[in-house]
Amino acid sequence: MPHRYFPHTEEDIRAMLDRCGVAEIDDLYADVPDGLRFRADYDLPSEMSEKEVRDFFAALGKKNLALDCFAGAGFYDHAAPAVIPSIIERSEFLTAYTPYQPEISQGTLHYIFEYQSMMAELTGMDVSNASMYDGATATAEAMMMAVAHARKRNRVLVSATLAPATRRVVDTYARYHGVSVDTIPATAAGVTDFDAMKAMLAEGNVAGVIVAQPNFFGIIEDFSGVADACHDAKSLLIINSVAADLAVLRTPGEWGADIAVGDAQSLGIPLSFGGPYLGYLCASKALMRKMPGRIVGATKDADGRRVFVLTLQAREQHIRREKATSNICSNQGLMALYVTIYMSLLGAKGLREACSQGAAGAHSLAARLVATGKVSLTFPDSPFLNEFCLTVAPGVSVDDIISRGIEAGLLTGVKIAPDRLLVAVTETATPQAIDRYVSLVSNL
Amino acid sequence: MNKIYYSPSHEYIRVEGNTGYIGVSDYAQQQLGNVVYVDMPEVDDEITAGDDFGAIESVKAASDLIAPVDGTVIEVNEALADNPRLVNEDAMNNWIIKVEIADPAQLDSLLDEEAYKALCAAEH
Amino acid sequence: MNRKLYGRLIFELSREGRQGYRLPDNKLPDALSSIPASLLRSSDPALPEVDEPTVVRHYTNMSTNNFGVDTGFYPLGSCTMKYNPKINEEMAALPAFSSLHPYQPDATVQGALELYYTLQLALAEIGGMAEFTLNPFAGAHGELTGLMVIRAYHASRGDDKRVKVIVPDSAHGTNPASAAVAGLEIVEVKSRPDGTVDVDDLRPLLDDTVAAVMMTNPNTLGIFEKNIPEIARLVHDAGALLYYDGANLNPMLGVARPGDMGFDVMHINLHKTFSTPHGGGGPGSGPVGVRKGLEQFLPAPRVVRNPDGTFSVEAPEEALGSVSATLGNFAVQARALSYILSLGREGLKQVGPLATLNANYIKESLKDAYLLPIEGLCKHEFVFDGLRDKSTGVTTLQVAKRLLDHGYHAPTIYFPLLFHESLMIEPTETESRETLDEFIDVMHAIAEEAITDPETVKSAPHDTPISGPDDTEAALHPVVKFSDL
Known part of the structure; x- marks a missing residue:
């Protein structure tokens, strides 16, 4: 009996086979040397019915x-409207290829433009790409x-925050790509x-400076004068931000950044144990x-109708091959649609409200x-929005806060040092959960 | 002295004294089709023979601009930033960069008009 | 697909005062006022203000101008547009997984780690490799990761003069682009007239500066590189590693394994071979596998099974570094596992043969009207060099556009670069004989029409939501956001 996916x-x-002029399907592989043929069975389970697949999962x-x-540390638990899954599961969006x-493909092109x-x-920038x-x-x-x-310059400065x-991903790409990365210390x-950054810029050879907003500790940094310092040294300023927070924070564009990047998971995308998320990359027109x-x-x-197309393709790998600006040949299409619908439903007011509630919590x-x-x-x-860093008092252990939390049904944060816990709050935190959190810490 | 030399990668350099006007040949613009963007270096940039100093793009193709000689950029053709199609209209007069030639002896290794025409005919 | 353009933008539906969602009210005192105003944005972003029904209708209407695998036949070469099973979507959306934070303690995510580990093992079995990482987010990302593994391997031996990667001229554009990102130089090796790599051309290129040779097998012409054992031997003798671009793995399922062919490193596109949806360009997933002896170089983080049967996330010291902040596109990985379990070892063995049967069937049925530059067996895909009759002046682009009128997605066109009029067709195993027959009839009809009424073909498409978009104007004067309009 053929499998249900094969007609x-x-x-x-x-x-x-008659049309192809061969007797057996195996004859279609006559050009594969016999010694290379895999004649055994895969060491995998037997075909499952849907019921069995469901039971397995x-x-x-x-x-x-x-x-x-x-927990946060870059990935945040936000509430997503029911509309979103219902739209992104539409097979016209789900099962299409790159446009x-x-x-x-006007459907796909249309939402990417949005x-x-x-x-x-x-981000307050001139241009966004279709996502990363x-x-x-x-x-x-x-x-x-x-x-x-x-x-010709190949040195990049990255803030310790x-x-x-x-940072690990930046370092990895840098190492293989031949870029030298230096760390700007934190105060x-x-x-x-x-001040340290300015001294490092003065040493020369700097192509870019990467800073974070809010930074890893949840702190909102003051970038006054930073763009000018970078530009005076012919360096670009790159600001990495939590996308949702830009609903209220001064934007990378307002700070004078040349490139704004970061993760847009915070715009309602489920945590899903690591992905799929959505990278964004925006830049100045130049x-x-x-x-x-x-x-x-x-x-x-x-x-004469207004329509949408992929454009500026001469930058890309299918035309430029090794001279392309990047090897990326896809975007994160469906996740871009996800956040587009999220932003449509919430609007500026809703995004601000979500930030405000997270900050209040x-x-x-x-x-x-x-x-x-x-x-x-x-x-x-230091000012913070919805994430903050705690140091435990002597005799209190971060591991205890985490393990007692699990017993109380709470993920209390992310341990980022032996005595430090990074805690994030979003609009999904109920007053009851917050009370449970406080009581478990007071009872330590 | 006002002479035009060509490179096998389809750039030309029109020489006036120690100054060179570098652009792409008429054959090159025909091959590219509608030019939509010319990526140009900045004034004072050094160019090195055989290395790219920019790129020229049409909708579905792109090609590096290869320096025919060593030199220093003394002017870039800003008109191309607003209207890159000038390259299609008249490639030979719409040069891309104007350079101070470092070593005129390098010109000898380039092609003259006749040799270049033969090259294009062979490619076609 | 709706052949009438919907065409509106959400911004144009905006009316001040509308909102599409309500958040819970946590009734806590405002905290934003504690933040210095100089750190806050000066004005709200100009986002649309729309109600929920308007949003739903807008995106639903927008979707109808799209063509997907569920809409119709999608013979896009090298993209493996097979059916995307619905059960995969249900499994990927289970709250027991979708609510997990990537930094949750291992003890609280044992099910997710087991799922991840199970897929690692399954891919290793199918690829004939020792171990896999599932971190890379896409095929091109997998290529980059694989090349980093190769560089880390050479570096571990103090062999730092290996700076070149050899790729065939028929390779996907991502191969040279990935090599460039990985800091490697590209050397191209020419194909022979039969489309395969010329071993005699390859041999002199293999010296001690070569880090790797990247191959796609079957290659982008759909032809199996039968000299692969000899190529592997030459590459290894030269001290280099052999990389398998998994874009064309589909016809090999159930037939042969890259590891057994002598490949050292490979990537798999879960969104091609393992049926996860392409989503209009992503998210995908590009796991990378390695043969024994290279496992330690795979990127961190990794999932390992402990002797007591539990699972942990680890970051080994020898790892090449990290190519992702998390374990990768977990929900895509869940879909792929669902597919593997649904097919089972029996079904997986039929994937390659049926995909290859479908491709050969189309090829044999159409070679009377379309120019087949390389005769003989193909695997999952093949390439025509345009119409056989060149006198009509009808190009591959025009044939592709005419297909849109008939309700098909176009094949891949003008790739590979080996022919002027490349038309690359990949039907996949999930298409029925009736679907293929109808497609063959339409392709014949277009070839006929190119002779009888060439203008109709040249001016196609005629029956799509839009026609003849001005690409030149788009690139000359880029309009890339609503406020540019």
Whole structure:
């Protein structure tokens, strides 16, 4: 009996083999040397019915613990409207390829144009590309873009306050791509030391500077004068931001950044244990043709209608091969649609409201946790939005906060040092969960 | 002295004294089709024979601009930034960069008009 | 597909005061006012203000101008546009997985780690490799990761003069682009008239500066590189490694394994061979596998199975570094596992043969009207060099556009670069004989029409939501956001 995904009957196969002039399907592989043929069975389970597949996944699912999430460190638990899954599961969006044929891909091209428009608004930049894999790879791409733009300079400065997971990806790309990366130290207040940055710029050979907003500790940094310092040294300024936070924070565009990058997972995308997420990359107009990835543009068709096409393709790998601005040949299409619908539904007001609620929850939780005397704010004088860093008091262990949290159904944060816990609050945190959190810390 | 030399990668250099006007040949613009963008270096940039100093793009193709000689950029053709199609209209008069030639002896290794025409005919 | 253009933008539906979503009210005092105003944006982003029904209708209408695998036949060469099973979507969306934070303690995500580990093992079995990482987000990302593995391997031996990668001229554009990102130089090796790599051309290129040779097998012409054992021997004798571009793995399922062919490193496109949807360009997933002896170089983080049967996330010291902040596109990986379990070892063995049967059937049925530059067996795809009758002046682009009128997605065109009029067709195993017959009839009809009424073909498409978009104007004067309009 043929598998349910294969339409071929015995009779079909017979007739098709006749057309091909061979007797057996195996004859179609006559050019594969016999010694290379894999004649055994794969060491894998037998075909499963849908019921069995469901049971298999359900059994695995039971081995996970659902926890109320106070972890962030770059990835945040936001509530997503029911509309989104219902739209992105539409097979016209889901099962389409890259929009190479604009005549039958206006749906995809259309939403990418909306996505680019919204991301440009959110970041305050001139141009957005059609999206990247995730925030970390987008940051690495921005680094390579800066180096390509600088032509001969190949040094990049990265703030110590960039998320370590992002930094690891930047370092990896840099090592193989021949870029040297130096760390700008952080001050005691947990922010980038810009005096140190200026001294490092003065040493020369710098193509780009990468800073984070809010930074890894949740702190909102003050970038006054930073863009000018970079530009005076002919360096580009790259700001990595949590996308959702830009609804209220001063934008990379307002700070004078040349490139704005980061992860847009915070715009309602499920945490899904690591992905798929969505990297964004926006730039100033001057850098438009140096951007990696796809870009959609508006134009007219033969009947004068406003239509959308992939444009500026001469930058890309299928034309430029090894001279391309990047090797990326896809975007994160469906996830770009995801955040486009999210931003449409929430609007500027809703995005601001989500930020405001996260901030209110975080400030309230931070104050109540500090009041227990078991923890203190690591950087008490630095402004934060919805994420903050705690240092545990002597005798209190971060591991205990995490393990007691799990017992109470809470993911209390991310341990980022032996005595430090990074805590994030979003609009999904219920007052009851916050109360449970406070009580478990006071009872330590 | 005002002479035009060509490179096998289809750039030309029109020489006036120690100054060279570098662009792409008429044959090259025909091969590219509608030019939509010319990526140009900055004034004072050094160019090196055989290395790329920019790129020229049409909708579905792109090609590097290869320096025919060593030199220093003294002017870039800003008109091409606004209207890259000038290259299609008159490639030979719409040069891309104007350079101070470092070593005129390098010109000897380039092709003259006749040799270049033969090359294009062979490619076609 | 709706052949009438919907064409509106969400911004144009915006009316001040509307909103499409309501957040819970946590009734806490405002905290934004504690943040210095100089750190806040000066004005709200100009996003649309729309209600929920308007949003739903807008995106639903927009979707109808799109063509997907569920809409119709999608013979796009080298893209493996097979049916995307629905059960995969259901499994990927299970809340037991979708709510997990990537940095949750291992003990609380044992099911997710087991899922991940199970897929690692399954891919290793199918690829004939020792171990896989699932971190890379796409095929091109997998290529880059694989090349980093290769560089890390050479570096570990103190062999730092290997700076070149050899790729055939028929390779996907991502191969040279990935090599460039990985800091390697590209050397191209020419194909023979039969489309395969010329071993005699390859041999003199293999010296001690070569880090790797990248091959696609079957290659982009759909032809199996039967000299692969000899090529592998030459590459290894030269101290280089052999990389398998998994873009064309589909016809090999159930037939042969890259590891057994002598490949050292490979990537797999889960969105091609393992049926996860392309999503209009992503998200994909590009796991990378390596033979024994190279495992330690795979990127961090990795999932390992402990002796007590539990699973942990690790970051080994020898790892090449990290190419992702997380374990990768987990929900895509879940779909691929669902597919592997649904097919099972029996079904997986039929994938390659049926895909190859479908491709050969189309090739044999159309070679009377379309120019087949390389005769003989193909695998999952093949390339025509345009119409056989060149006198009509009808090009591959025009044939492709005419196909759109008939309700098909176009094949891949003008790739590979070996022919002037490349038309690359890949039907996949999930298409029925009736679908293929109808497609063959239409292709014949277009070839006939190219003779009887060439103008109709040349001016195609005639029956699509839009026609003749001005690409030149788009590139000359880029309009890339709403406020540019």
